Amino acid sequence: MSAVQLEVKDVVLRFGGVTALQDVSFEVEKSSVHAIIGPNGAGKTSMLNAISGVYRPQKGRIIFEGQDITHRSPYARTSIGIARTFQNIALFKGMTVLDNLLIGRHTHQHSGILKGGLYYGWGEKEEVAQRVVVEDIVDFLEIQHIRKKIVGTLAYGLQKRVELARALALEPKILLLDEPMAGMNTDEKEDMARFIIDTNEDRGTTVVMIEHDMAVVMGICSRVVVLNFGLKIGDGTPEQVQRNPHVQKAYLGQEDSEAVET
C-alpha cells in the first residue's frame, strides 16, 4: 500500500544568487493526496516546477517510480504519467473545451502527419477513441454544458475545472496542482475539492497540490510538506504539521498561538 511513487532527494534550486530550494527532500506515497504549503515566496511553485521538469535543480535527484527523472524534459515526464495545472490557467483560450481536452491526449496519439495523411481512416479511428476518453472526463467533471464553448468566454471557476480536465486527459499517474482553488468562492471550492477527492479515489491518481486554504488542506490531504524560504520546515500529517512550532512561527510570526486553523 505504502509504496513510494515520487521521491524528492536533497533538491537545490538556485536562480543566480537566489536560492529557491535548499536541500528539500520528501516522499509521496502512491495514491495519496499530498499538499505543499508555505508563505509567499517559500518555493512551492518552484518545487512543482522542479518535479514537472520546467526547472532543473542544480543538485539533488527526483525519482519517479524508481526511475531517476532529474534530467528528463517536461515532455518526457508527461509521457510517463506526470501531469500538472498552473497557477494562472494555461489553456488555449480561443479554442473549445473539447479541443483543449483532445490536445491533452497528445501523448496517447500515435498516428502522425504521415500515417494520418496517407489514410484518413487511421486518424479518424484514433480520434474517435480519444474522444471516448475525453467524454468520460467531461462526464466525470460535469462540464457537459460547456463542452463546445470557447474557453476564454468561461467564468474563472469553470476554466480552472477545464484545466483539471485537460490534465486528467493525460490519464496521469500523478497530478500536480498549483493552487487549484485560488480565487474561487466557497461553492466552487467545494466542487473542486470533491473532484480532487474523486480523482484520487476513483482513478487512484496521486495528487500533489499547492494550496493556501488550510481548511481544504486539512480536509482532503493525507500528508503535508511545509516550505519556508526554500527550506522544508515541516512534513507529516495535517495534524502533526499544525502542531509544529516552526510552522506556527512561519505562518503567524509568533510562537505560542493556537489559532493556526483558518
Added chain:
Amino acid sequence: MQSGNHLEPLAALAKGPDTFPKLLARNAVRFDGRTALREKKFGIWRPTSWRQYHDHVRDFSLGLVSLGMGRGEKLAIIGDNRPGWVYSELAAQAAGGTSVGIYQDSNLNEVAYVIDHSEAAFVVAEDQEQVDKILDMLQKLPNVRHIIYSDPRGMRNYKHPRLISMKAVEEKGRELARLRPELWMQNVEAGGATDVAIICYTSGATGFPKGAMLTFQNLLTTAENFNKVDPKLPGDEFVSFLPLAWIGEQMMCLASALTAGFIVNFPEEPETVMEDIREIGPNLIFAPPRVWENIASTVQVKIMSTSRFKRFMYNLLMPVGYRMADLRLKQGRASLGWKLAYQLAYWGLFRALKDRLGLSRIRSASTGGAALGPEVFRFFNALGIPLKQIYGQTENSGIACVHAVDDIQFHTVGRPIPGTEIRISDRGEILTRGSSVFVGYHKNEAATRDTLADGWLHSGDAGYLTEDGQLVVIDRHQDLMKLTDNTRFSPQLIENRLKFSPYIKEAMVIGNSRPYVAAMLCIDRSVVGKWAEGQKIAFISYSDLSARGEVYDLLQKEVDKVNKTLPAVAKIRRFVLLYKELDADDEELTRTRKVRRRLVEERYRDVIAALYGSSAQVPIETVIGFPDGKSMQIKTTLLVRDLETA
C-alpha cells in the same frame, strides 16, 4: 437476448391493456426493436428499444419482488429525468405497487415528508446527492426498507445495510426470472385499471403537500382523450426535461408515450436541456409557462446583443409575424400582401430563429400548469408555433381543457377534452367531472370530501364559459382581490404581463383591501446584470443591483408599458425591487415555481408596509428566518417608486 416466450399470455391483454406495465408488454411486441427511449451520455444519444425498455423493467421489477416488495406497497423516486426513473416507476407498478415521485430539488424536510406520508418502503435515489438526503433523514423514516441508487459515482464508501445498487437489484430480478419464468407476466396481468398507479404530491401553494392518488384508468383515459384532440404518433420525438414528479411530465412521458408509442429523449444534464432540444428537434413539447417565458426573454436578450443587421431584421419582420398571429387568432383572412410578407419573414427570420430554438419540427406545443401571459402566446404564434394552453389540475390527471389547434384564443384555455365535463358553480368556481378525476388524497379523507363534493372536482379556480363553450380561467379563487372601492381584479393577470419583460423574473401584485395596486418585483439577475454592464454600472451583489436608481428607471419603463394595458383602477401605483430573489428553497415559491402568496406577504410585510406608506425611501432593518434554520439580516434603504397613472 430473451425470446418472446414469456410474452405468450399476451392473449389475455387482447381486451386492451389497461395498465402501464401491460402497455409496455404490448409495445415490446408491437414495436420490438424500435427506439422507445434515448439518453444522451458521454456526448452521444444512446437509444433503448421497446424490447430493452421492457427487459429493464422486468428485471428491476422482479428484483423488487425478491427484495420483498408486496402488492400495494409504495416506491418513492427522486432524481433527474433518466431512463432509470421510468424503469423504477413501471417496475413498482408491475409488482403491484404504487410509484411516488419526489421533486429532485426538494430539501431534506420535503423529501422526508413525502416518503413518510406515503409510507414508501422502497426509495430509488438517483445519485450520491439524493442518497445523502435519504440517509440524513433515515431515522425519521421507519418504513423505508431499501434505498436503491442508479449512479454509483462517489458511492464507494457507502456501506449502509439498506443501500443497494440498481444493477444489483436487476441481477436479483434475473435470478428470480430463471427460477420462476412465468412470474413476470403473472404479475403484470394481476394489475388492473383501478389500481392506484401514482401518488402525485401537489406542490400546494398553501400548507403541506397533498398526495393525489391517480389510477391507471385516470391516466390512460386522459391520455387517450387528450390524444384525440392533439394526436401523437409512433416515432414522434419528445424531450423530457421537466420533473417527472409533476403530473404533466407523467402524462407525457408515461401515459401518452406508452399509449401512442412516441420516443422519449432524456437530456444529458439539466444545464444542457436547450442544446439537447435543438439536437433532437422534437415534434411534441409540453412545458409550463416559465419555460416559454424563459425562451421568449432569452430571444429578446440575445437580439439586444446581436449584430446590428440581425437586430434590424428582427425589428423589421417580427411585426409581420405579430400581425399574422392576430389575424389567425381572430380567424380572419389575411390578404395576399400579408401572406407574401409573412413568407418573406419566414425565410428571413422565423425559419432561422425556430431552428436556433430547436422548434423547427414542432407539431404540437402546449403549455400547462399555470396561466401564460398573452404576450408570450402572441410571441410564439408570431413565429408560427401554435402554442396551446392546457388547463387542468393534478387531481384531474393534469388535463381538463385544451385549445384546438385551429381555434387558439389568448384569453381562453379552450374546450374540455372528450370524457371531461365542465361546470361553473354558483360562486364562480370551475368544477370538472369525468374519468380523469382522481380517487382521493392519500390519508386525507377530509380534503378528499371537500374537493370531491357532489361528485365534482372543485378546482379552487374562478372562471367562466364563453358563449361558444370555451373556458376562461380568471385566477385562483382565493387570490382574487378586491380593492377598497370594491373593484375586483386578478393579480395573476397583471403579474403575467409584468413577467413578459425580460428584466422581470418574478412579480407579486398586492392590493387586496387596499387603496391601490402595488407590486414587488424581482429583477432577472443575468439580464439586468448584463444591461448594467453595458451601461457601465458597477454592482457587487443582487441586492446592490436591485437598489440602483438606474435599474429602477429601467424597470419603471417596463411597468409603465404594462400599466398602459390595464384599466385605471388596476394600474400599478407604486413598486419596489426586492433585495432578494424569491426562491423555492426558502419556500417562497412552490417546486413548480408559483409564488406562495401568503407566505411572501407575511415574510415581506415591512416591504408591503413601505408600499402603502408615503415615503419614497424606507429604511428597512429586518431579519428573515428561513425554514432550514438560517436567517438573513437585511439592513438597507428600500426605494419605493411612484408611477404616473393618470
